[in-house]
Amino acid sequence: MKAVGTQAAKQIPMVILALIILLPLYFLVVNSLKTNAEFAASPLAFPTTVTFGAYKKALQGQGIGRLFLNSAVISVFSVFFATVFGALAAFALAKMDFRGRSWGLRLLLPLMVIPPIALLVPQFKVLSAAGLVNNPSSVILIYIGIMLPFTIYLLRNFFLSFPEEILESARLDGNGSLGTFWRVVLPLSGPSLLTASIVNFVFAWNELLISLVFLQSDNSRTLVVGLTIFQSRLSLNVPVLMAGLTIATIPVLLVYLFGQRFLVRGLLSGSGK
C-alpha cells in the first residue's frame, strides 16, 4: 500500500508539470483548427468540426515555401559549419597542448555572455559595406559565431573523457592529428555531435532579430521573421495566426522528436565534470 501511495505522490508533480507545459500548446493547436467565430465563442474547447481553413489561409500568398526554404538553408548550413569548426577547436582544446590554449579556454564563457543585440550594429556596418545585406551568408556567418562558444564548450567536455588508448592506437596506425580526428574520434562522438546540432538547430531556426535586420527582402526572409511581421495582418483572425505559428514549429519539433534519443546521451557526456 505504501508503495502505491508514494508512486501516486510522485505522479502528482509530474502530471501538474505536464499539464502546465501542454496547455499553451493545446491552445495553439486546437485553435488553429477552428473558425474565427468559433474561437471567439470558446477559446479552450475542442472544435465542433475540425477545419483546415486556417491553414489554407495561412499558407496562401505568404510565399511560405520560400520562407521555409530560406530558414532551412540557413539552419542547415550554419549548424553544419558550427559543428565542424566547433568540433575541431574543441578537440584541440581538449587533447592538444599549444600556446594560447588556456586563453582560448578562458574566452569561451565570456563570449557566451555577450547579448547578440550589442554587436548587431557594428556587424551590420561591416556586412552591409561588404554588400551582404539580404544575402543568407551574412546570417549564416553570424550564427556560426554565436553557436561556436557553446558548441566548443560542450564538445570539449566530451573530448576530455575520450579514451587515451583509442587515440594512441590511432597514432600508432600512422594517423596524424587530422586523420585521428576524422577517422577515429568523430565516428565515436555521435551523440555529442547530435546534441550540439540539435541545440544549434533550434537556435538557428528560431532566431529572430539578426535575420530580421540582415534579411529584409521578400526573397531572403526567414520563416520566423515572416510570421512575426505578418502577425498584424493574420492576427485579426486568430486561428489563422495559430495555424501559421504551428506551421513554423513543426520542423523543429520533428528534428527534436527524431533526435531526442541521443539528446540525453549527448548531454551526459558534454556537461560539467
Next chain:
Amino acid sequence: MRSNAPGSAFTRRGFLQSGLLAAGAMALPAVLAGCSQSAGKTGQKGALNVWWWGEQEAAGMKGWMNSTVAAYNKSGRDKLGQVKAVLQQSDTLYTAFRTAAAAKTGPDIQYFWGGTQALEDVWAGRVAPLDGALPKSLIERVPKDSRRETYWDGHQWGLPFYELNTAFAYNKKMFERAGLDPENPPTTWDDFIAALAALKKSGVTPFGAGFKDAYLGGWLVSYFGQQEFDSVEDAIAPFRGDVEYSGEKYFGWLDRVKELIDKGYFNDDVLSLDLYQGQQLFETGKAAITNSAQPQIVGFERELGSDTVGVMLAPVWGTGKLAKSFPGASQVLTMTSFSHKEDRSAKFLEYIREPAMMKAMYDACGAIAPDSKFDNAWLTSNTDKRMAELKTQMPSFWFQYYYPFPFENNGVTPAVQQLFQPGGTIAAGQKMLTDSISKWKKQQASEVRAYKKWELLK
C-alpha cells in the same frame, strides 16, 4: 522611423521597423569611410526612381501608381528617360532609403511619413528642398496646414502626397438604442461624457481601445493634448526650449483621459489588446466608438453599412484657439539630396497632381490629395464627405507630427499606460512627460538644434 503614422495599422512591426531604420542609419559611417563607390552622381539622363509607400494603408494605390507611371512614360513628357516606381515594404521603408543614401545612390523621389517623421531625414541632410524645383503655384495649392508639417528653416521639404486623417467611428444603431441622436454625435466634452454614460447604461462598451503595442498614446495626445494651444507655436515651443512643458496647457489632457478611464468608459483590457484589436471591438459590435484612420472608417462603413457607421471628431474640452481642430495629417513625397534630377522629379510630381490623376487616385484607393484642385465632388463615402465638410470648419493640426519621437516613446506612452492601471496618477504621468523631454534634450543635442531653427510657416 515609427509607424506611429496615424492609420498605419502595424503592431509590433513598428518596433521591427525602427530596428531596421537605425540599422540602415548605422551603415552610414562605415560605408562612407570604407566604400570606394563613386557617388551616384548620375547625370540628368536615365531612369527616374521613385520609392513610395501607401498601398498598405490605402489598398489599391499600387494599381493607380503603376498605371499613372505607365501613362506618364508613354506621354513622352520626360525626354530624358523613364520613371520607375517601386513600392517599399513597411519595415524597410526607412532603412532601405538610408542605406542607399549613405552610398549616395538610391531614389530620386522618396516617400516619408509626415511631419517630424520626415524632418529627421531632412535634418540628416538626405533630402533636398522642393521650393527650388517645384513651381510655387503647385506648392501653394497645398493647404498651409499640411505644408507646415514639413516646412523648416525657410524651405518646403515635403510635398503632402495624401491625407491621413483620423477620427472616431461610432455605431449609429447603438447610439439610437442608448437614446442618443445618431446623426448628431457629441462635440463638447460634457456632451461626450453624457453620451458615454448613456452608452454604458445601455449595456455596451462605450469606447473600444487597445494600448499594448504602444501606438494609442500618440493618437490620444493628438486628439486631446493640443486643445489649450493657441497656435502651432505652442506645440514646438517646449522642444525648442522656449517654455517648460508644464501647466494646464500641456498637462490638461491627462486629466481628461483619466476621467474617461475612471468612469469606466473604456473596455477593461485596454493594456492587453493591441491597437487594431481594440478597433476590432467596434467592428464586431462590442464597442460603440473607436478611434481609427479615415480610410479604415470608410472600410467600416462599407462593411457594416452607412446606416450603422458614422464619423465624429474628438470632443472639445479646451479653450485654446486650436481646441477645435481637424485631426489632419499627410504623408509626403520628397526629392533626395543626391538626386540631381530635380527638374525631372518636379515634372513627375506636377503630373500626379493633375486633377485627372488625383481623381484616379481617389477612385482607386480612397486616398485624398491635399490640393486645392482636388474636387470634393469626387468623394463617394459618407465618411469622406463628412470629414471634408468638417475640415473646412476649423484649422488642421496633428500634434504627433510636431514632436520628437522620444517624447512619445519615453513620455506619452508610459504616462498614459500607467493611467490605465489601478493606482495610476496624474502626477506620475506629468513627471514622465517632463522627464522624457529633459532626457531627449540631453541625449539628442542635434535634434534640439534643429528645433531651435524651426520657424513655422505662417
Next chain:
Amino acid sequence: MTATATERTSSRAEVRRPGRRNPAPYLFILPAVLVLALVFGYPLLTVIWDSFSVPQLLGTSSFGLDNYATVLTDPLFLKSLLNNLRLFLAVPILTIVAVPVAALLFERVRGWRIYQSIAFVPYVIAIPVVGIVFSYVLQRNGVLNDALHALRLDALVHDWLGDSGTAIWSVLFVIVWQQLGFGIVLFVARLSSLENSLIEAALLDRANWWQRFWNILIPHLATTIEFFFTLSLINMLSWVFNYVFVMTGGGPAQSTNVLEMLLYTYAFRDGLPNLAAALSVIVLLISLVLLAIQAAIRRRVERLEN
C-alpha cells in the same frame, strides 16, 4: 573554467613533444578563430571604441566617458537593471523545480519516457511563437483568467501582461516555462552516470527517497547544477530580448524594460549608437563580474566534491 587536476594530466599525456612546433592544433582552431574574430572580435573592438566617442557639433566627436555618464544617469538604465535582477529569480526557480523532476525521471517514475519527451518540447519552440501564444492566454479576458473564473478564484484574476505589477513576473513565468526542459534533460543526463552500486547500497541501508535525494543525487549533480545556474544567469542578463520584445515591447509603462531592450532603444529607436555602445560595455562588465563570482563558487564546489 580552470582545468581540474585530472584534466591537466590527461591532456598532458597527449601532448606532442612540447617545444616542437606543431602546426596541427593551430589548424584545428583556425576556422573557429577566424569566424569568432569576424563575428565577435572586430565588432567588439568597434563597440568599445564607439563607447568612448562622444558626438559633438557638426559631425565631430570627442573622446571621453560622457556616454557612460549619460547611460548611468538615465533613470531607465536603473529601471532596466532592476528588471533583469527580477528575472534572476527565475534561476533558483528553474533549479528548484528541475532537480527533483529530474530525480523522479531518473528513478523511472511511471510514464517517465513520456514526461521526459514532453519536458523538452517548450525549449524547441520559437520564442516568438511562445510569446504570441502566451500573449493571448494571458490577456485580461483570455483563457487563463477564464479558467480562474471557472474555478471561482476571481481574486487571482489580473491583467497579467498589462499591469505594471505583474507584467515582469508574467514574462518570468514564460521564460521558466520554456527553459525548464533544458535543465531537466541536463540533470537527467548527469544522473544517468551515477553508479548503480551507490543506489543499491543506499537502498540496503533503508534510506528513504529524501535521504537518497540529498545524500547521493545532489552531490553527484553539484557541478552540473552550478553549470546550469551560471548558464541561466547569463541567459537572464543577455538572452531575454526576444521574450520581452514579442510579449510586451518593454511596457506597460516600461515595467518590463530590460537592459537588452534599452540597448535596442538607444541603437535602433533613438539613433544613439554611442550610448548603445557604452551600455553594451557596461553589460559585459556586469557579466564578467558574474562569471568571476561563478568561477570562485565553482572552485569551492569542486573542493567539496573531492
